Amino acid sequence: MAGKGNENVTYVDKSGKRLDGRKVDELRPIKVDVGVLDRADGSAYVEWGHNKAIAAVYGPREVLPKHMANPYKAIMRVYYRMAPFSVPEHKRPAPGRREIEISKVLSEALDAAVLTERFPQSQIEVHIDILDADAGTRITALTAASAALADAGIPMRDLVAGVSVGKAGGRVIADLTKAEEDASDAVDIPMAILPSTKEVVLLQMDGILTKEEWKDAHELAHKAAEKVYNLQKEALRKRYESAEAVEETEEIAETKEEVVE
């Protein structure tokens, strides 16, 4: 992980403030919206600092090609993709090795939450587009994906809530920015949990860390993930407690009646 950053930069100053003025355990501003797309079965849009991710969910639906189907459970298919304009240098549109690996770890993290055993022979798809990237896109993507699965009405043990913690300038901090990831001693630890049981469903790390630092980082991650969890729940509540959502359900009911007639 160790970046090319200047060793003279003070990543956390004497008053405990970071480069962008945050405290060590403070997250960037996060906004979660669910039900943002019309055609998808479920959808969510997340802004996390400068990161922007949109997720669409389909399913459970037929597995194609058929030989991929599992007779005991639904298979999760996750597609994490970056828009060519989401990064400083124009990115070629075809998915690279990084996007393929991230798709795999996200898929496994979500699989742990979804009650896949209820839908044998089927697949649940999650498509995520990163429209703006500024360190922490996989967790932004996962936050959106998990909320979109809930919006699609897919039964889950819990939402998946994640955060990236790590180290810069010798201090353990939450939610690293690009500038902090570039520190010469930077460590990045994306982590996600099922908050109600605290089970870890995603964990990656690159960089050098002592045991003590890990303990701090681990504790920090759990606390921070809890905040993300609350934002996800709030967004879902906002969507389904509002009058509009109720009206829509009624509309669907009416359409069904018409079909019966």
Added chain:
Amino acid sequence: MTEEAIWNLKKDNIESLLSKGERADGRKPDEYREFKIELGKYHHAEGSAFVTLGKTKIAAGVKMSVEKPYPDSPDNGNISVNAEMSPIASPSFESGPPREEAVELARVVDRGIREAKIVDVDKLCITPGEEVWTVFVDLRVLDYDGNLFDACTLAAIAALVNTKIPKYEDGKIIDGEYTGSLPLNGFSTMSTFVKIGNHIVVDPSLDEDKVMSARISVSVNEKGQLCAMQKGGIGTFTAEEIDSIITDRVFKAAKPLQKVIKDLPSK
């Protein structure tokens, strides 16, 4: 295919409404749905726009990159338009490399911009024969509610209007610093008409897109000139129908789009 069966059922209804001069959503034949343009949404893009047309949603971003010019135009910059129709936008879109629909969409949008000579490529030369700017316009279809051609063109033009040229020094782009706005000459809009039975309407909704037999997209510039055209679908247009669209109807239909594009604040 269950979905196709549904469109077949809807076709009769849409057609019988049209024969009474009505559209399912209450619009007139040459009337667009509501549309909205948000500029500068994505901070890494040199220019960007988020466009909704009906419920169709498009995210467009422009990236500027320094490249070697083509040998036959050593003093000119270049423009490249790409479109992704990922499953985010529709249960019937598939993931993977762009299929023919997405390739056609990108190329038709590209021609509407290129042929109208909107981007002043002469001013995008850094060192003749060595270094020129390439303008990458990338379109992400996020929700497919019909008429991707017009929505993508609107998004692409809006993103270009919003584009700043990055500062370029000693062979490097300085991130976050700019030297001015992208040089543009006027603008163009695209208007797509579809034929359903014997009826022709502009800005097809999803249902109309699915049941149409033929489609024609016409790009016009701010001077009222035709810049590009593309016919699609297995159906046909009569010579009179084509004449009526490209000499008259397209200009009337495009008015609201042109008005909004003209008033977009440039960077």
